[in-house]
Structures are given as C-alpha cells and as structure tokens.
Amino acid sequence: MDYEKFIFCLEAVADVETDSTTEVVKNLEDLAFNQGIDSIYKTCDTIEGLEESLNALLYDDHNFKNYEIIYLVMPGEANNIRINNYYYSLEEIAELFEGRMKGKILHFANAKILDLTEEEAQYFLDITGAKAISGYGEESVKVSSSGLDKAFFSLFEDTDDVVEIVEELHQKYYTACKLLDFRLYY
Template sequence: MYLPNEKSKLFCLESLPDITLESSSKTIPYLEQLAIKYGLTNVYKSCECIDTFESSLDVLLYEDRNFQDYELLYFVFKGADDYISLDRYTYTLQEIAERFEGKLTDKILHFSNQKALNLDEEESQYFLDVTGAKALSGYTNIHGISSTPLDMNFFGLYDSDMDIRELVETLFEKNYKACTELGFHLYY
C-alpha cells in the first residue's frame, strides 16, 4: 500500500449561494482534516455565479504560481451529465475542457456528487485529449448522500507515483459500499 504523497496539492473550487458566507461551506472542514490526516496541501476558493467561476479559473490558470503543483482539482458544483450549473447558467464540460486546453497534464479533475458525471466514451475522451488530464472522476448518482467523505478518502489515497487503476482498486477495497452507492467512476 502507498502512503500519501506529502508533496501532493489539491485545488478546490466550490459553488456557494453567497461567497461572503464561506462558513456555509460543508467542504472546508473536510479539507482541513485532509491536510491534518494526510498532509495534503490544499487551496480553497468559492464562486457564486458564472462571472466569479470564470474569474477563479483565470486566476488559477494565469496568476496562481502554484498551478503546476496542483495534482488534484476538486470541483463542488451542482449539475448533471456534461455540465455544471451556476446561478441559472450552465457551463458544459466541453467549455471547461477548452478553458483548460493542454493545461491539465498529470492532473485529475474530480467532481463531487452534487453533479452527476454520466459521460459516454467519446465525451470523456474529448475532455482528456483536449486538457491532457491524467483522469476525470466523479459520480453517477446524486441521491442525497454526500460524496465528501469518499472524496476525502480518494484524495488521501492519491499518490502521483501510484497507477491510477491501483488507486481506484484500493478505493473500492476500502469503501466498496459508498463507491457503488454513489456510482464512483474514473475516466482515464
């Protein structure tokens, strides 16, 4: 078994109804535990509309000096299939892929189960090809059970030297019931 890589870094972007009330985030306490338990450095940012979403992505891509160090990108947004929803606006996975064009090499983009990730092979391959991502992951089921504890286990198990299939196998061995109930899926 691999020990977590203390050099791994995670960037989390979460949609909140009002970004001035970050205390309403249920994700932040889990990220704090992730740092304490696994030594995984993480950066948290929230957005409330399409403008703050796009602004956050621009800052991440063009101003954040640590962007190259983030191996895990964690998006907590409502949505389904191949889009996310922000303030009555939908942003497709294709649009996200184009914004990250060629910039996700050796990175995993993971969606919480607030958004169902139901993609066919062509859609997932397009995203991976355009972005250069190592993998895209998320859940097919959004039925009231939060994926956050399983997300944290996934991130805690992550090691950049670990084969992605071995990572998923270990996640399922340790969390089989949650993985199957939530429909964990990884495209690579």
C-alpha cells in the same frame, strides 16, 4: 513522494460575498490536519469567477505543478454543471481549461452526477490535457461523497497511478463506491 501534493477545490455557491463554512471546507481542513494534504479552497458564483479562479491558480501560483487534483463541488446533471442557475456543458468547461490541465485529475463531488459517453470523456481529456476525470453516477443530497472523496485524495499520497488508486479505493471502500457509483474516465 518527491514533492508535496495539493488539492485545488472550487465550489459553486449562490453568492461569493456570503461568508460561510461549508461541509467541503470542514473536510478539506480535516484532510490537512489529519493527513497532511494541503488545499486551496475558492468559491465561485459565475462562470467568469470559475475562470478567474483557475487562471489565478495557473498563472499566479508557482506551486501549480503540485496541484494534482482539481476538486469541483458544483451541482448539475450528467454532462453539465450549474453555476447560479446557469448550465454549462462539460464541453464548454473543457474549452475554458483548454490545454491547461496537463497531468491533473478533475474530480467532481456527488453534488452532480458524472455520466459521460466514451466520446465525451475523451473529448474532455484531449482538450484539457487532464490525466483523468472522476466523479459519481449517483447524485444525492442525503449521502455526501465527502468521505469517499477524502479517501480517494489520500490514496494519491502513495502513488500517481489512477487505475491502481481506483482499484485500491474499491477494495477498501467497496460499499461506498457501489452506493455512489464512483466513476473514472482516463
């Protein structure tokens, strides 16, 4: 590995002023402590907060090239996210990120399902410049994707080939991949 890689995590919460340690924070701390994968964690409660956080990452963080994964923990439905009871389509999100995600993988936790048509996925990738978008076809409040998310992130330490990573993820964690319906659009 020629440079250290990081995860940028953005979680939608009801109120950014409320300070609480979520399961996501605990899992990111576990990744850092046990696997040496560092991350930046931010919360947002508005679409403006989401945009401000991404702009800060893009323009103020000189290590941005090292953030290979943008990890989005947000509720929603197949083709949208929900922030503070407002829905935003992935097309709208793509326009916010326009051209600024070159080489990045946007990964959604299973707080929302990711169910895109081929055209929707291609539009998102073309507009944002992202390498891939991944997530799950099964939303569940009972079964968190956090364990599989951690496994997915750790595989990036060895290679950048998303297809190879997903194949290895399915080989090692087949049951979880099937249960949560892991999906990758690239």
